[in-house]
Amino acid sequence: xxxxxxxxxxxxxxxxxxxxxxxxxxxxxxxxxxxxxxxxxxxxxxxxxxxxxxxxxxxxxxxxxxxxxxxxxxxxxxxxxxxxxxxxxxxxxxxxxxxxxxxxxxxxxxxxxxxxxxxxxxxxxxxxxxxxxxxxxxxxxxxxxxxxxxxxxxxxxxxxxxxxxxxxxxxxxxxxxxxxxxxxxxxxxxxxxxxxxxxxxxxxxxxxxxxxxxxxxxxxxxxxxxxxxxxxxxxxxxxxxxxxxxxxxxxxxxxxxxxxxxxxxxxxxxxxxxxxxxxxxxxxxxxxxxxxxxxxxxxxxxxxxxxxxxxxx
Amino acid sequence: xxxxxxxxxxxxxxxxxxxxxxxxxxxxxxxxxxxxxxxxxxxxxxxxxxxxxxxxxxxxxxxxxxxxxxxxxxxxxxxxxxxxxxxxxxxxxxxxxxxxxxxxxxxxxxxxxxxxxxxxxxxxxxxxxxxxxxxxxxxxxxxxxxxxxxxxxxxxxxxxxxxxxxxxxxxxxxxxxxxxxxxxxxxxxxxxxxxxxxxxxxxxxxxxxxxxxxxxxxxxxxxxxxxxxxxxxxxxxxxxxxxxxxxxxxxxxxxxxxxxxxxxxxxxxxxxxxxxxxxxxxxxxxxxxxxx
Numbered sequence: 001x002x003x004x005x006x007x008x009x010x011x012x013x014x015x016x017x018x019x020x021x022x023x024x025x026x027x028x029x030x031x032x033x034x035x036x037x038x039x040x041x042x043x044x045x046x047x048x049x050x051x052x053x054x055x056x057x058x059x060x061x062x063x064x065x066x067x068x069x070x071x072x073x074x075x076x077x078x079x080x081x082x083x084x085x086x087x088x089x090x091x092x093x094x095x096x097x098x099x100x101x102x103x104x105x106x107x108x109x110x111x112x113x114x115x116x117x118x119x120x121x122x123x124x125x126x127x128x129x130x131x132x133x134x135x136x137x138x139x140x141x142x143x144x145x146x147x148x149x150x151x152x153x154x155x156x157x158x159x160x161x162x163x164x165x166x167x168x169x170x171x172x173x174x175x176x177x178x179x180x181x182x183x184x185x186x187x188x189x190x191x192x193x194x195x196x197x198x199x200x201x202x203x204x205x206x207x208x209x210x211x212x213x214x215x216x217x218x219x220x221x222x223x224x225x226x227x228x229x230x231x232x233x234x235x236x237x238x239x240x241x242x243x244x245x246x247x248x249x250x251x252x253x254x255x256x257x258x259x260x261x262x263x264x265x266x267x268x269x270x271x272x273x274x275x276x277x278x279x280x281x282x283x284x285x286x287x288x289x290x291x292x293x294x295x296x297x298x299x300x301x302x303x304x305x306x307x308x309x310x311x312x313x
Numbered sequence: 314x315x316x317x318x319x320x321x322x323x324x325x326x327x328x329x330x331x332x333x334x335x336x337x338x339x340x341x342x343x344x345x346x347x348x349x350x351x352x353x354x355x356x357x358x359x360x361x362x363x364x365x366x367x368x369x370x371x372x373x374x375x376x377x378x379x380x381x382x383x384x385x386x387x388x389x390x391x392x393x394x395x396x397x398x399x400x401x402x403x404x405x406x407x408x409x410x411x412x413x414x415x416x417x418x419x420x421x422x423x424x425x426x427x428x429x430x431x432x433x434x435x436x437x438x439x440x441x442x443x444x445x446x447x448x449x450x451x452x453x454x455x456x457x458x459x460x461x462x463x464x465x466x467x468x469x470x471x472x473x474x475x476x477x478x479x480x481x482x483x484x485x486x487x488x489x490x491x492x493x494x495x496x497x498x499x500x501x502x503x504x505x506x507x508x509x510x511x512x513x514x515x516x517x518x519x520x521x522x523x524x525x526x527x528x529x530x531x532x533x534x535x536x537x538x539x540x541x542x543x544x545x546x547x548x549x550x551x552x553x554x555x556x557x558x559x560x561x562x563x564x565x566x567x568x569x570x571x572x573x574x575x576x577x578x579x580x581x582x583x584x585x586x587x588x589x590x591x592x593x594x595x596x597x598x599x600x601x602x603x604x605x
Contacts (some may be wrong), residue, residue: 031431033509034424034426034511035424035427035428038420038421039419039424040456040480041476042446045461045479046482047408048461049454049455049460050454053451053453053454053456053457056558110343113339114343116338116339118334122369123588123592125343125586126591129346129350130345131348134352134587135576137353137354137573138352139360139573140353140360140573141353141358143356149372152375154375155372177506186350191487194528194531194532195487195528197489201524201594202494202525206546217426219335223550233493234491240444240447241483243448244448277453283456286451286452290452294448294449294451297450301448
């Protein structure tokens with residue numbers, strides 16, 4: 001932590017620096033005291049496990065024996081000879097491209113539209129759109145997409161005469177990724193959506209009045225000139241949540257189209273990590289996979305926060 | 314000004330350039346999309362009250378012909394077959410959910426306030442760590458967490474269900490983003506008036522943060538309610554309601570029916586909390602006092 005304050009303090013001798021630091025720490029005693037309860041549990045149950053898991057990517061670790069250092073070989077195997085990993089990168093990108101931006105826009109759009117309604121309807125519609133992310137139910141989707149004629153979609157399409165024989169939604173390689181994306185979109189109006197709803201509720205009403213006086217005539221103008229500029233923090237929160245959920249999705253596919261899915265068509269990077277971590281107990285390799293995913297997500301987060309902050313200010 | 318505000322509010326949410334036609338179009342759009350969203354949940358509810366013989370008939374029906382509560386009674390009997398009385402699970406769930414939710418909200422609010430509004434050695438560093446913690450998803454963490462918990466003697470201890478969930482980086486991030494929007498001038502004014510940080514946080518900042526806090530309560534409750542005892546606690550007497558419900562879903566006779574009943578049952582408390590909290594969010598209207 002000592003290095004971090006350097007830039008703020010400027011050039012001084014080390015002793016002076018340390019003395020200043022110490023004074024500053026003492027001045028902010030109250031801050032540390034209020035931070036302490038959170039930090040205590042955060043460090044013990046999140047930071048320590050994360051730091052412990054960082055070097056695992058460079059080891060061969062099967063949980064039974066102590067981890068053995070093997071340098072970069074996990075990473076070279078990943079990129080050079082693991083064909084399924086390369087495939088899973090493609091699946092993850094397709095998956096994230098479809099679910100991430102779409103559900104981000106949907107979160108914002110719906111939060112805004114709901115905000116236009118009468119207060120009683122607001123609670124109702126917020127619940128309607130948020131309920132799927134609370135429910136997390138897969139059984140019903142298995143029945144909706146069931147491959148026999150009992151499946152709701154199949155029987156519906158057969159009734160309409162669009163198809164003659166049932167489609168194997170959950171096992172046909174052509175459909176598994178599409179089905180997974182649909183279900184993921186269904187549950188994706190979660191944390192980001194609610195945070196945006198709260199953000200809308202937090203906009204000072206006098207801002208709207210001021211806007212009306214200054215010549216704002218339509219909902220659209222209000223959205224662009226008043227709402228979006230004052231929702232920056234919530235938009236950022238929703239973006240981070242969306243990155244996490246679209247890149248680390250794996251449970252939907254595993255519960256819906258099986259594990260592994262047909263031809264690895266719905267095999268995301270996270271599923272791959274699950275495969276090596278919890279099925280084959282190659283924890284070192286699984287860590288390396290997660291590390292790659294983390295780096296990608298981190299860079300994307302940097303990019304999005306830069307774009308958003310440029311737009312907000 | 315404030316009077317005008319409340320009057321306008323009572324006159325149903327009128328703002329610049331609202332046409333009734335637009336509002337109706339929005340309502341229609343949301344209703345249609347909402348029906349799609351609700352369809353699977355509706356089906357789950359229907360399936361939970363379907364008798365076994367109706368589950369697999371062709372063509373599949375969107376409604377129940379002879380509704381039954383058999384699936385629910387199967388679920389409850391599967392849940393009460395253990396040595397431990399059913400009320401014990403209820404107690405465990407309430408204890409875990411309540412303590413996680415309350416502690417998470419208090420800890421996250423205080424930490425978020427400090428991180429959003431104070432500059433002190435380490436604040437920048439901690440701020441960046443929070444986002445990294447959100448983005449770093451690795452299944453290896455669970456093993457490391459297990460090792461840490463074993464060292465602390467928490468394995469097979471009911472505290473193992475509570476303590477790891479008490480500090481949520483997501484909750485902190487949410488609150489920090491929201492508190493950051495409060496003008497510094499307000500906090501400075503309170504400081505000048507001689508209020509300490511703790512008082513500023515709870516008496517000035519948090520009352521203005523009802524929407525974010527209520528949202529955090531929803532998240533925290535939902536996560537805590539769904540905590541599965543799984544790998545850290547083995548004794549039957551420490552298991553939570555959702556854990557035994559999941560077990561019942563896996564072992565039920567007519568699995569799809571009982572599993573649906575479990576889904577419906579597990580969903581009810583979060584929805585109730587959601588309704589209560591969300592009403593608070595809607596009723597809060599940001600008004601004067603928060604101005605730059």
